[in-house]
Amino acid sequence: MIKMSKMHKRVIAAHGAVLALSALPLAEAVAQSAAPELQTVTVTAQRRTENIREVPVSVTALKGEKLDVLISGGQDIRLLAGKVPSLNVESSNGRTFPRFYIRGYGNTDFNTFASQPVSLVYDDVVQENPILKGYPIFDVASVEVLRGPQGTLFGRNTPAGVVKFESEKPKLGKTEGYYNLSAATHNTVNADGAVNVPLSDKWAMRVSVLGQHRDDYVKNYSDTAKTRLRNELDGYNEHAERVQFLYNPGGSFNALINVHQRQTQGSARLFRANLIKKGSNTFADGTDLDSIVTNAQNFQRLKTNGANLRLSWDLGAVKLFSITGFEHVSDYYSRGDIDAGTPAGPGFIPFQVETGGFLSDLDQYTQEFRVESKSTGPFNWQAGVYYFNEDATGGQDNFNSDSGARTSRLISNQENKAWAAFASATYVINPAWTVRGGIRYTKDEKDFRTVFSENVVQIGPGSVSTSQDKVNWDLSATYKLTENVNLYGRAATGFRAPSVAAASASVPITVADSETIKSYELGVKADLFDRRARTSFSIYDYTVEDQQLTVVGGNSNVNRLINADKTKGKGAEFDFEAAVSSALRVSAGASYNYTQIRDGSLSVNKCAQCTVTDPLNAAGRVVINGNPLPQAPRWTINATARYGVPFRDGELYVFTDWSYRTKINFFLYEATEFTGAPLTEGGLRVGYIFGNGKYEIAGFGRNILDQRRITGAIDFNNLTGFTNEPRQWGVQFKGNF
Template identity: 70%
Template sequence: MIKKSKMHKRLACTHGAMLALSAAMPIGTAVAQTAAAPTAAPQLETVTVTAQRRKENIREVPVSVTLLRDEKLDVMVSGGQDIRVLAGKVPSLNVESSNGRTFPRFYIRGYGNTDFSTFASQPVSLIYDDVVQENPILKGYPIFDLAGVEVLRGPQGTLFGRNTPAGVVKFESEKPKLTKIEGYYNVSLASHMTANFDGAVNVPLNKEWAMRVSTLRQHRDNYVDNSFTGRKDALDGYNEHAERVQFLYAPNGKFNALFNVHQRTTTGSSRLFNANLIKKGTNDIVDGFDAGQSFTNGQNFQYLSSNGGSVRLSWDLDGVKLYSITGYEAVGKYLSRGDIDGGVFKNIQPNANPTPFDVESAGGISGVKQYTQEFRAESKNAGPLNWQTGLYYFNEDANGYKDSFNSTSGAQLDHLVSHQKNTAWGTFASVNYAINDAFTVRGGLRYTADKKEFNTVEAVNVVQIGPKGVSESKHKVNWDLSGSYKLNKDVNVYARIATGFRAPSIAAANKNTPITVADAETILSYEAGIKADLMNRRARVSFSVYDFDVKNQQLTVVGGNSNVTRLINAAKTKGRGAELDLEGFVTPSLKMSIGGSYNFTKIDDASLTVLKCNGCTITDPINAAGLVQINGNPLPQAPKWIVNGTARYSIPLADGEMFVFTDWAYRSKINLFLYEAVEYSAKPLLEGGLRVGYTWQSGKYEVAAYGRNITNTRRVTGAIDFNNLTGFLNEPRIWGVQFKGNF
């Protein structure tokens, strides 16, 4: 029996409907004619999500949530892209990194954290196979062999882990099955010798055990020349490999156990920082800039190895279902070193300093160990009342360091090693009550206690002000309340009030700068929306509006006049906006989707000031002390508008199907820092992808040509602000070919 992946099953089903429909259509239509009898128009599949820790129809979940899966997800990563590819692909989501393929930072509804330190915390939680990935270095695990990615917007502090005031990005791997041997393989080759292979095989071992092995290999040649050293093809390549092995034990219908072990290893260039990339007095890329060249007199590399495992157990005890989720994640080693001043100056900007700069830095992790344990019970009542309750424990032990070097001489200037111990536990409960067939209310409570102990282990040529260690602890009760009402069998409306909490954060000392602490932040969020299946499920729409206030938001001050990082709190931050998801069949051969969001954010703290950038054009007020007043500014990396869309057109041909698929994502301009400056207001970014291919034997095989960032749009996506208008760019255009098979 032929094995088909979930994506190809869906395509094959749609293909069959198209063939049958074409028989009843008049001559002159774009679809081939046959003599088959007419059948029903194609319908969208029912989508289930676990946004409330149960499988539910997405229409009935009182949360703004988007699910990425199947072809949409597969197309995004076809060219070897890392997790940053998710940026802008769903409403209100942005992802960026100043460390290349490692250490991603997530933002939902404009709410995130630009902190790049080893011990940074984020208000967006990433959860992979039910295990929270707390340290940012864990959040970049590659995308392969996934059942789907859920993006849950707004506070999720009742049911999910810890530190989720902005939302959750939830990854779920494909699971082993007891049915039969099956799997897939996927090979692609693209520009810059970008090669990608991923695949999986599912093997039933006996009637009770099954195994699934998944693997990923990615490579890109160095394609950027270093014109300072004269080396060709010296920078911006990578090698990535990751594996995941899962075992399922299901002896009966009452108990199952899922065991998961995984690892990741990546090497290559870190971020390429380009000196004088931004034209002074504008936010344009400087005239004459060549993205294929760098002028770097320092070293540029990174490597990372991480591994982990989990055990998920479940017991079905008739009226109650019990769960145990045990997780372990570890970083063996991590080092990212880059010439953060952008390298040696290239004389293409008038009146700029033509001398080399000597600022080079490295950040590393000598070890991170994270243990998590969750016990959860949920009811299975046939009546109107159902509930969930559980306990959660988190333990992290992290050691990190940062170094600086003189790029010209290569001499190490300083070395700082820090250690953080973080423990947290929580207890939670959630209740659903169906008042009648149409109206359901839900409420939840969670108590969290969080403690961090931080200390400087070693300081070489670093004069540290203040204590060498600090300890912070907080506890908090969070709650949410929502109601969902069925206007009819196809339309639901909902409203939700929710709170969230992020524990205090601690930043390591810098030269002449003490350890800094940001107090705990809290959020109160209001949300309402409508979700509907339209035209006999030929289309689906979701629309939501929201408003939130964050108290004591933790903000990261980076750069300014020197290369330092410190934490501050804003008394209040405000946000409001709207989100739309719409998809459906325009014709039996044409399926389209469009999504979008409006996200307004504002810092509301008249007393808050930061250091100004060096050599840029500040547009904010500057006080008598020379500090920039940031009251009223939007949050950094928070685009006001995000719009995305896809379209797929297919034509039956022989025993298969020709198709064209295109996807586009737009985000409006963003502030790169807390202050506003002409040079550091990054321009709007529009990126598009195109895929043309042929699939045959009911989706068993597929061959395609594709392009990513097909317009070759280059935009500044981040910067270093303490000298010489240094910035870095989005990914370049690539063209490639791909072959997939299923067995």
């Protein structure tokens, strides 16, 4: 049973009432209009294709035009932040190494071998290392965000949830495709397209390509007087390709082959020395976000490739699936100025720090066999086995900012092997009641070692090994209140295997023990007004035992893992979509996420120059008991509206989308300067669709209010920070054939 304090119940109830009351006029308009029915949204949250209303999980799907609008300006995967309830995405590495948070639960670890409690699954293959999670979004059929533990059917490191991508697949019988080109501020160019080619009556091929470019536009000056231009930064060049082959002979067998690759190069994250005004969380006086002062090299490059093979056999009473995946990183290097300035400033900089993080080689192999029943009766089931093998080598360099010479290097290797067996069943008790349950056993082993050191005297042992096994389960019930309204309840557990952080000159190899979660959720999902609107609302409560937390900075450039005795989370989520009329379509979402670390024994080093608001212990360290998790906004709200009218032989439309989040903490401790201010970002698109829907031309804007906020920081040297993306205006042309 979900337990909440009276205060939180009142807060959630009050905001729920506000949302409900605000929706009444809209609901009345929907009920009275001649709006068309909404198309049924199907998801694969339970590894089967189902109506989203029937799935007893808090899930949001992004598809079609809404997804196309979000990616129109060439943004990377971080664009998903705040676009659905309870989801945040951020990175201190720019377009690579994204970090995901669901219901406030994530991981700020920037270690090359970091694990995350939010799993990213692309075309049924888990992308475990954070470097793999940044594959660009193009020619994608859907993005599903599954909130809460998914430890039975998806299993691997999913205690917070899953973000699931599914590419458009090849089709037999017809040559078709699309092409898309946009140009925007700072000479940003995005070009992508796909073509589906039937090769025979049994074979089809789909080729999807993407190219992205942005000019370096942030001017870098060699001194604080800004008298001499050195170079410019914050541009990128990226391209990615995906080729798929479908074999469908029309019988019981089906095969889908997927080969893909990505290459990107450009600027690493731009850190800015003393960006934050002392005693506040606003920009320092005189800040110019189109310029920077740094004496270090800044660049980033990445090459990845992979393939997967999905096979299925229809055996009559059951269907058998085999999913084989391979992912490879051949080169990743990110180098930047950690002190974010020069000896002359801006502001006070105690010492110079320039580092580079890299992955020289990563191979990930996965294999899953799954069988599911096809019964027309009340009982259905699925079961399978899963194998994971990762071998990764990477490390960190330090440099002399004046000469550019490398001063030290530490290289580590991690081998991670895991296997699991799982089963899940659904039983329809009667037309009103359906129950589901699942169980999964996981065995996870890691071997970690330092393989090379240069000018580093490593503290502690040079290698560690961990091993952990765990049984997870979930149980849910759905009650059909009416033909179009479902109530559900769900209890679930999750598990994240022990994590290892590489050593540095001042910190030994650290290991965080495995973490577990118990989660309880109640919700309602409904189709309304003759299916011209749909809504969902859920409340949840979870407890994480031994949560893995990352201690960064404080008084040196370190990354260290610890475990918190307990973390509590509770909140609510709301989704709504409606066709108000044949011309107007709207959507809205909101989430309330309350998190709290509960461990009176935990303390961390404090920042070098900030104003700490937490208590200090006798050793002068910051006590973090009672603090919220980092990067966990209390409230997020999103909304879209589309209005279209016939014009000549096509449709003229306006589309706008908005997201808002409240303040966030950057670190485990609370400090005035390292609290991110609330952020509102809006998009606007005006377009014309013509040629019987084949062509579209549009003008668009992203972050149209140009609201700039400090979204992350480095705390051990000065008041260094980095920001969200600037406003962007552009034009786009898209064609279908």
